Amino acid sequence: MQTVQKNSVVTISYKIQEIDGELLEESQEGFPYLHGGYENIFPKAEALIEGKTVGTKIEVDLAPADAYGERDLNLVRVESLSELSIPGLKLGDMLEEDDEETGETIIWRVIAMKEDQVMLDHNHPLAGLGIRFSGEILGIRSATAAEIEHGHVHDEHDSHGN
Ligand SMILES: [Zn+2]
Secondary structure: OOOOOOOEEEEEEEEEEOOOOEEEEEEEEEEEEEOOOOOOOOOHHHHHHOOOOOOOEEEEEEEEHHOOOOHHHOHHEEHHHHOOOOOOOOOOOEEEEEOOOOOHHHHHHHHEOOOOEEEEEEOOOOOOEEEEEEEEEEEEEEEEEEHHHHHOOOOOOOOOOO
């Protein structure tokens, strides 16, 4: 029976909940990821999946540092609402900013507004949270050479799905 090894593509259903139970995210049909230290899944969950077969269920509690990271106050900044001048801006909105050095898009979330001040947060929304990750291995296949080279899974046409 095929087991999960480095460079397996593993399809896993998953549930992410807060430790006290609230469901944060769930995928019953599962998602495929490239196994073997490519940072496509929480490392502690990946360690549990290593060597397992289809049908194996896993469950692991993750401290914030092992999940979405600790909240970093350096990633929070305060701006003047009038200088931002974005009509209708409200709590929870996501602002996109282009990083001039890397060309990547940075997301800032509006987490507080008071008078002319807006507090923007670049932390992952789930940063600082301990979570429980549980799931079931639904499929295992060998990765293609291109997938291994890129460090992520491709769709059936060997192209990028996202
Ligand atoms: Zn690729």
